[in-house]
Amino acid sequence: MSDATGMSNEDPENGSTVRRTPVLVSAGVVLLLVAALLVWWRISEGTANASPPGTASAEAGFSRDMSVHHQQAVEMSFIVRDRTGNQEVRTLAYDIINTQATQRGMMLGWLESWGLNKSSSEPPMTWMGHGSMYEAKDGSLMPGMATNTQLDRLREAKGKDAEILYLRLMTAHHKGGVDMARGAVEMADDEKVVRLARSMVDGQQSEMDLMADMLAQRGAEADR
The missing domain is CATH 1.20.1260.10 (Ferritin, core subunit, four-helix bundle)
Known part of the structure; x- marks a missing residue:
């Protein structure tokens, strides 16, 4: 049976409790990772394109x-x-x-x-x-x-x-x-x-x- 938050369910075959991450939280983590990668890519690109003084x-x-x-x-x-x-x-x-x-x-x-x-x-x-x-x-x-x-x-x-x-x-x-x-x-x-x-x-x-x-x-x- 699911609890009130939907964070766990019983496995119907063995009766054990399985922890599940809410879809909303997972999506948020993915978005944060994508944003971080974009920032890193822009910084790296700018650094790579900037020529040091001669x-x-x-x-x-x-x-x-x-x-x-x-x-x-x-x-x-x-x-x-x-x-x-x-x-x-x-x-x-x-x-x-x-x-x-x-x-x-x-x-x-x-x-x-x-x-x-x-x-x-x-x-x-x-x-x-x-x-x-x-x-x-x-x-x-x-x-x-x-x-x-x-x-x-x-x-x-x-x-x-x-x-x-x-x-x-x-x-x-x-x-x-x-x-x-x-x-x-x-x-x-x-x-x-x-x-x-x-x-x-x-x-x-x-x-x-x-x-x-x-x-x-x-x-x-x-x-x-």
Whole structure:
């Protein structure tokens, strides 16, 4: 005899109870499976059809060059951290270390996922059409980057002198970085690259405004 829910019946031959799944539930499971398969197929098709950026693309060039640019900003920030006890400057340095090290990791990860080398034999900023416009010198590979001589001066400076030199060097560094990030916003097609570049423009411009105030407090201004 069937129970009130229709979930079980007695087997008329041996008297045992046979559990049966309602037709409505079975149909629902099938529909869910079909829907899941359709979603998976669409995602797979989109992934298969999307070509990763090539080695000469704006995405690859930006990721390579900005990774190098960011690495120096992190290095300068670690240097000043040990050359001053001023909490405001140290806080700025920590922020730059954390932000730019994280962004650098993202860009290197993209290059890895695209199957591309993390360095190139082409001059920096070739992807922007500026490969021959900047003459690398004394470790300064791109606009805004400090020279090795300037980094040595920062390592030797202390207190207020170290703070002013760091703020000046980092302001110049950010100007070069913002110009490069704007290039990526205009030239890249990959939306995640464009989003990151746009966030760099906004974040570094805000930090340049802050550093201008910090220099003024110390009776100095950024190098022109």
